[in-house]
Amino acid sequence: MDELLEQFLIEGRDLVVQAGDDCAALVKDGGARPVIDSAFRAIHTLKGSAGIVGLAPMEAMLHAAEDLLGEARSAGRPVSRASAEALVACIDQCDRWLDAVAAGGLPGDAAAVAARIGAGLHRVEGENAPEPEAPVVADDGWAQALLRNEAVRVADGAARTAVRYVPREDCFFAGDDPLALVGSIPDLLAVEVRVREPWPALESFDPYRCLLSIDALSGAEAAQARAVFRLIPDQVQVVEVTAPERVAVSAAGQGAAEQTVRVEARQVDRLLDLVGELLVARNRFGALAEESGSGAHSAAELRGAGTAMDRVLRDLHRTAMAMRLVPVERVFRRIARVVRDTAAQLGREVDVVLEGLDARVDKTIADALFDPLLHLARNALDHGIQATAERSAVGKPTRGTLSLSARSQGSQLVVTLADDGRGIDPGVMRQLASERGLMPAEQAAELGDEEAIQLVFAAGFSSAAEVTELSGRGVGMDAVKVAVERLGGRTALASAVGEGTTVSIHLPAAAALTSVLTVRVGGERFAVPIEAVVQTARVPAAAVLPVGTGLAFALRDRTVPLLDLGVLLGLAPQQLGGERKVLVVEHGAGLVGLGVGDFSDRSEVILRPMAGLLSAVPVVAGSTVMSDGSVLFVLDLAEVIG
């Protein structure tokens, strides 16, 4: 993907989030000027960027949105709910298109969709516009914007008059040549030409319909400019301008921008890798300190230096991990958008409430959270929130509410998705459990309400009868549960009949990403934290010598005891081949070699602490779910060696 487009996709997402946020606020309360300004800025920038990367339909559609907001700004009037909703639809469409562009390009119907949405924006704008009135000379919102836009080309204080000329659509028939007319303004400093609606497709272009709106800056007196348009005073506004409050605006903008630096996730990962390698090198360092042993003094000094290095390394590691934290906002916004789309598709009226958008979580988790959350949200729409008629019949507000919130709780992030739908009926669950063969009817009947509700998480609970277009994709809540567990989290569900359902997901906020080495021992696979490993070695069978009752081998002039990891774990001893594969680990004051069947590549995994019965097993530090779905125990080597 070309770099410009890549950059656009990154920035575009942020701008869509900002604009979507502002427009959603405008739906609630159309009046707040700072919100209108912020939405205007985000949409303006997004429009510009879309144009630069050649996404003409997006640009045209955003232009209409910008116009709508621009009008509201200059007229100093609030944005109506209808307008704000049209803006939200426009931003949602941009979000969809960003997905499409990331996947290859805009869909074929983009221009048509842009035209429809753009026209919608114009229509609501027209409906809400006040009765036409004589141009107010003090009304200089657009003029100030024009001054700011043209600041690069027009020296401060040079412009004295701003002209906004909106020619009538049929002006060409009247013999007008608007640009020529603008060209005759004395002391013309700058001209901006805009199109008033999305560009029509070339095939349907009416060459005799004027679609333009022209803004100009002049160094001449307002009266001189007005004289140019004396025959068409109804189509122009001429205002006197003063120096803009440009400084304040740009300063505020820059302050915010400089606090963050965009860093590619790849680079942060690389940094983490390097920190990991440093940790391993540090382990070697400790071993060398022992080996060097030319004098007790120098060994102690080396150890001291090693300790200092440890401290810095831990700090570095923590900082690098923190860089991977991202706000949940983007994931939440995408979910909100899909929920709106889906609700519209189902004819449900649903408000999406988002809370705790600032809560931060590891990027890996944020990315992986999308699918399970989407599934939960679809479930809530499909099975939870009732249709409007049913809701009013039971005395609920006709608009359903789906709230998605996040909060930090210690080192955990708790994500909650709640609906105010019909809730889960434990009676129905018991019945379904026996019908679907999960358990005999008698056993199901004995389940408490709480237990019965939890059956939604049981594998194989969703049946074909339930498979709908929305949530039925061959996965049920059990898939959500498994996906969350893969992230090192857990899922909890509460529901009250008639009131709604709440699903909470507890996740480690900073993914405990641990570098592990996978080893094969006695036919089983285990993971070993790479921090514990000083080095791996292949020792020829001939180099393994019996020492006392055990075995040992020489490693750089040192005799290292060799233990069999299989035997230590109570599994079969390793087959003795031509060479022994050995993990060299630090133990107490020295090194120990652990014979293994094989070792494979290192990988980054999310370490889950052991729960339940297994937590009593001391040799296991935790477990991890590998990308192929298999569960691997992560060994606590210090405990294993004992």
Add this chain to the structure above:
Amino acid sequence: MTVEAEGSIIRLTGRCGVEDAERLLDLLCQERREVDLSACEHLHTALVQILMGARAELAEGGAPRLVPWVRRLLDTTKG
């Protein structure tokens, strides 16, 4: 005739008025995108609007007064 096609290039000559709009649109619809304004003395708004709408490309060189200005207009349409 002030609007002519030469291969893939559309050449505008002299004072191009609103009456040339249809012809220009027609040529642009035939997948011609490059427009040469070097001999153009005046461009009616209707034609400018078509060039903007069609995202036309301007040929290099041309009338010092008109071309940079139209080029900037087309650029703002794109960006």
